[in-house]
Amino acid sequence: MPRIxxxxxxxxxxxxxxxxxxxxxxxxxxxxxxxxLKRLYRAMVLGRRLDERMLRLQRQGRIGTFAPIxxxxxxxxxxxxxLHPTDWMVPSFRETAAMVWRGWPIxxxxxxxxxxxxxxxxxxxxxxxxxxxxxxxxxxxxxxxAYAAQYRADPAVVMVFFGDGATSEGDFHEALNVAxxxxxxxxxxxxNNQWAISVPLKKQTxxxxxxxxxxxxxxxxxQVDGNDxxxxxxxxxxxxxxxxxxxxxxxxxxxxxxxxxxxxADDPTRYRSAExxxxxxxxxxxxxxxxxxxxxxxxxEGVEQExxxxxxxxxxxxxxxxxxxxxxxxxxxxxxxxxxxxxxxDAMARWLRDGRPRPPxxxxxxxxxxxxRMPRQ
Amino acid sequence: MVxxxxxALRQEMERDSDVLVIGEDVGIDGGVxxxxxxxxxAFGAKRVMDSPLAESAIIGVSIGMxxxxxxxxxxxxxxxxxxxxxxxxxxxxxxxxxxxQGRFAVSMVIRMPYGGGVRALEHHSESEEQFxxxxxxxxxxxxxxxxxxxxxxxxxxxxxxxxxxxxxxxxYHGGPEEVPDEIESLPLGRAQVLREGRALTLIAYGAMIRxxxxxxxxxxxxxxxxxxxxxxxxxxxxxxxxxxxxxxKTGRAVVVHEAPKSFGPGAEIAASIMEGAFLALQAPIARxxxxxxxxxxxxxxxxxxxxxxxxxxxxxxxxxF
Numbered sequence: 001m002p003r004i005x006x007x008x009x010x011x012x013x014x015x016x017x018x019x020x021x022x023x024x025x026x027x028x029x030x031x032x033x034x035x036x037l038k039r040l041y042r043a044m045v046l047g048r049r050l051d052e053r054m055l056r057l058q059r060q061g062r063i064g065t066f067a068p069i070x071x072x073x074x075x076x077x078x079x080x081x082x083l084h085p086t087d088w089m090v091p092s093f094r095e096t097a098a099m100v101w102r103g104w105p106i107x108x109x110x111x112x113x114x115x116x117x118x119x120x121x122x123x124x125x126x127x128x129x130x131x132x133x134x135x136x137x138x139x140x141x142x143x144x145x146a147y148a149a150q151y152r153a154d155p156a157v158v159m160v161f162f163g164d165g166a167t168s169e170g171d172f173h174e175a176l177n178v179a180x181x182x183x184x185x186x187x188x189x190x191x192n193n194q195w196a197i198s199v200p201l202k203k204q205t206x207x208x209x210x211x212x213x214x215x216x217x218x219x220x221x222x223q224v225d226g227n228d229x230x231x232x233x234x235x236x237x238x239x240x241x242x243x244x245x246x247x248x249x250x251x252x253x254x255x256x257x258x259x260x261x262x263x264x265a266d267d268p269t270r271y272r273s274a275e276x277x278x279x280x281x282x283x284x285x286x287x288x289x290x291x292x293x294x295x296x297x298x299x300x301e302g303v304e305q306e307x308x309x310x311x312x313x314x315x316x317x318x319x320x321x322x323x324x325x326x327x328x329x330x331x332x333x334x335x336x337x338x339x340x341x342x343x344x345x346d347a348m349a350r351w352l353r354d355g356r357p358r359p360p361x362x363x364x365x366x367x368x369x370x371x372x373r374m375p376r377q
Numbered sequence: 378m379v380x381x382x383x384x385a386l387r388q389e390m391e392r393d394s395d396v397l398v399i400g401e402d403v404g405i406d407g408g409v410x411x412x413x414x415x416x417x418x419a420f421g422a423k424r425v426m427d428s429p430l431a432e433s434a435i436i437g438v439s440i441g442m443x444x445x446x447x448x449x450x451x452x453x454x455x456x457x458x459x460x461x462x463x464x465x466x467x468x469x470x471x472x473x474x475x476x477x478q479g480r481f482a483v484s485m486v487i488r489m490p491y492g493g494g495v496r497a498l499e500h501h502s503e504s505e506e507q508f509x510x511x512x513x514x515x516x517x518x519x520x521x522x523x524x525x526x527x528x529x530x531x532x533x534x535x536x537x538x539x540x541x542x543x544x545x546x547x548x549y550h551g552g553p554e555e556v557p558d559e560i561e562s563l564p565l566g567r568a569q570v571l572r573e574g575r576a577l578t579l580i581a582y583g584a585m586i587r588x589x590x591x592x593x594x595x596x597x598x599x600x601x602x603x604x605x606x607x608x609x610x611x612x613x614x615x616x617x618x619x620x621x622x623x624x625x626k627t628g629r630a631v632v633v634h635e636a637p638k639s640f641g642p643g644a645e646i647a648a649s650i651m652e653g654a655f656l657a658l659q660a661p662i663a664r665x666x667x668x669x670x671x672x673x674x675x676x677x678x679x680x681x682x683x684x685x686x687x688x689x690x691x692x693x694x695x696x697x698f
Contacts, residue, residue, distance in 0.1 A: 121478035129444065130477050134468050140434050141469065144441020144449075151397075151423060151447065170461075174434035181429055332479045333513050335537035338566055338614030 010215045012208075015235055016225035020283050022291020030234040034298050040081055040229060041293055041300075044073040044286055046307040047097025050106060051260070053311050054096075054113070058264045062319070066113040067094040071227070071259030072191055074285035076161065077101055078232025079189045079252065082240045083159055088127045088149070090142040090160040092135070094191065098161065102128050106314035107321075116324060117332075127156065136166035139175035139188070146184035146249075157243045158186045159236075165196025167210050173217075176251065180217040185243035187236065188251045191226065193258035198271040211253035219249050226254030227285040230292070257283070326352065378548045381523035381556050382412045382488075385530040386450065388560050390420055393448065396534060399426045399439055400452030400488075409454055410490060410549050432458055436465035436487065443483040444473065448534060456489040456543065457500030463508070470539040471514030486533045487541045491519075492584050492635050493682050494547040496675045501546075503672060504636040506583075509541040510613035510645070516565055517613040519543040521586035523554040525610055528563040536565060545584035552587065568616035570623065574603030577629035577695055580620065580646055582609040585633045585683060592688045602696065612642055620646065621653025628659035629695045633683050638666035660698035663691040 017028045032040075051070050057063045069076065072094065080098040083089060089102050096109060103126060112119025112131065120130035129145075132138035142160035149156040166172050167190060179186050190210050194201050207213060214221025220242075224231045232254055239250035257280035261268055268277075293299040330337060330345040337345070390396045398413055398420075404427035407414030417425040428435045432453055439449035453459045459466070466487065473483045493502040510517045518533055518540055520526035526544065533540035571586070572593055579589040586608050593604040605623050609616065624630045630650055632643040643664035650662055665683040673681045 117476065117478050120476050122480050124480065129481075132469075134464060137437065137464060137468060140437020140465065141441035141444060143434070144438035144443075145445050146441075147438065148442045148445030148447045151442075152445075171433055171437060174429070174431040175437070177429055177431065178434045178438055332475045332477075335474065335482060340614060340617060 008215055010212075012211045012221055012223055014223045014225070015231045016228050017230040017234065018225075018228045018288045018292055020288060022288045022295065024230070024292055024295075028231075028234070030230055030237065032233065036081070037293060037296075037298055038300060040077060040233070041289060041298075042303055042307065043077050043081075043097060043101050044229065044289060045303050046100060046310065047073040047077065048286055049304065049307050050096065050100065050311050053315070054110070055260070055264065057110070057315070058113075063110055063113045064115055065264045066096075067263045068258075068260035069094055069096050071257050071280065071285065072193055073097050074229035074289065075189075075191045075226035075232055075254030075256045078229040079159060079161075079187070079236040079254070081233055082236040083157065086127060087156050087240075088129070088142070088145050088158040090129045090138050090145070090158060091131055092138060092162050092166070093131050093133050094163065095161050099128070102126070104128070106311060107318040110315065110318040111321060114318075116321070136162055136169035136171040136175075138162070139166070139171050140178070142186055143175050143179045143182070143184060146179070146186040147182055150184055155244055156185070157240050158184075159189060159240070160186065161189050161191060163196065164190065164192040164194065164201050164204055164210060165199065166190070167213060168204055176214065176217040176219060176249070179249040180219050183246075183248035185246070186249045187239040187243055188249060189236070190251065190253045191256055192253050193256050195258055195262070195268070195272065197262045197266060198268075200272075209253060211251055214251040219251055221251040221253065223253045223255060226256030227283045227288065229285060229289050256285070259284075378520070378523045378526045378544065378552075379410055379412055379414075379550060381527035381554075382530055382544065383414055383416070384556065385527040385534070386413065386416060387419065389531060389534045390416065390424065392560075393534075394424075395446065396448045396450065397424050397426065397442065398450050398452070399428050399435055401428060401430055401435070401454050403427060403452050408452060410546070412488070412544070413452065432462035433465055436462040436470065439485050440465060440469050440473065440483055443485040443539075444481050448484055448486075450486045450488060450534065453487065453489040455501050456491040456505050457503050459489055459505070466509070466515070466539070466541070467512050471512045474538065475514060482537050483539045484537050485539050486530070486536075487539065489541070489543055490546045490549070491543040492545045492547060493675075493678050494584060496678070497546070498675070499672045502675065502678065504634065504667065506543055506612055506634075507636050507641050510615075510642060514538065515613065516540045516611065517543070518565060518611050519545070519583040520610060521545075521583055521608050522548060522552055524556050524561075525563060525569075525608070527556050528561045529565070529610060531560055531562040532565050535562070540565070543583065547584045563610065566611045566614045566616060568610055568619040569608045570605060570619065571608050572604070572606040574605040575627055576602035576604055577631065577692060578605045578607055578620075578623045578627045579631050579633065579688070579692065580607045580609065581633040582612060583635075585635060588683060588685055588688055589633055591685050592692055595685070595689055596692060600693070600696070604692065615645065615649060617649045617653055620650055624650045625654040625657045628657045629698075631663045631665060631688065631691050631695055633665045633688050635667050635682055637669045638664055639669050641666055660695045663695045665691045
């Protein structure tokens, strides 16, 4: 019997439009309106400044542990930028800038990272899922949303975010496989930031690209310069339009870098070099986009002050939130609480009412995380 | 029971176009136990979907559909394979209402064949209901025959939260029962007293109901005592009131399940009786259960599963205490 090679009809393109100094490749330049470019810039600045502010709030013990996004503004905003409000966005846990873009109030995100479940509640008409923490497990949910939209003849597209580490999880493969078989309207956005906590990409996979994993599922895959917001937006627009037109799923790999810590409980100097960090700092997505806008005469003055004021006002609203009412923990476990749960609630209500010492709940303390020392009380 | 479950699915799918069926081999093949037989022909491939062989995707994708507002009914081919989607059930299906503070609910039914007695291989014979019963946010239902299966499945399909629905394999083609033409439902979270008695309470669910009914017959015939038989139907939330009332009257209880004894459902049932009927107790609450061993192989299965002889012995010991 012969051995016949089956040549896969597959190439992975790498797309980059802005160079490290913000010079544009005019042949590839996508045509977004000046208003859109300015909105995008503002969102990126806000993402960066909010990240810095949250880091300070965390160090001061005013919010708990969170996953900073510094360096990934372009990869998450260039993609989310292509969604309509009626589309669905499914985040993992490092999409703060994209979530703000999608309309999550900043104070809600601060509440979430302070241990209040209220912070994870999307608005009634908002087509966003809350943060998912177990890596890659949100991908099948996104596929289900996309199937449901298709089933109801709703033209919505679903965009789901995850990191490079997620591509090693079974749920990544199951989700891409099902999405391919069913040809649902979905865009898989992998923010390849090179590190899954302390594990570098080369220990995560032997594949040359993550975008190439799309081959196995019969999907188009593209790798983009994730620090180039124009490249991310151009690739995402193409993928979203394809999905909306019935062309099925796309995998986009945004090659980016986590300039900050994994979470505020992490110390990256233990596992990566200062040289590596410095090399990626030279490719900062914000610097590049700023250069591009300056050349085009679209750089607005005072954006930093504006977003700082917006963040400051949100922090004030967040800090004015009253201490948590313990009884609220019983509210949303079930649509209709079972009798035993009702008894447990009544017992707690009696306990609180009778003036017994309240359980130790306070404002926003840091929850203990792996590798984090707790201050003595 | 297969036909009764099929009827429930068919009638609910006719009534509500948001009800979808998804699982391995549930389409043209009609499921390995034929529970979804004919649904693919009747409702089409968009509503009755053969999924790829991927348990986590079946549950995860169904969660997404439910978040959108559809009502998926997933079939996991055997409960022994559900550990490949356990994280989707525990981390997400059970928690989405809480996590989103009521913005989203996951109204879905996760059907799984469970239990032994059918001479099957490993992963095809186990009883794992205790894992699901322990998870806040889930409802864990186990019918004991065709009529309860159909009525409970209808209720599960209309329930606003996720329901794990266990179907005893040994009942699929055993113990025929008439079911009415019109749709019938039973409240979730409510046990049924199948037989009234004053001497002791026999508590079971699923395939073990047949065993305890036979024990009750023998106690009446040979010992002249009337046993009360409680069919839990919903394991979680547990119908503690019915248990307390029954044992409050009889003062004695034997709990029977196939799942291993330690940390099994019997422990919670016994604790619940202690809380609700302590002063009425005349004897320690007995548990007859699977032994604390992994799957034993079907050649030794009969020695492991509770049977009439073991339950009868436990009942007599309890009565003589």
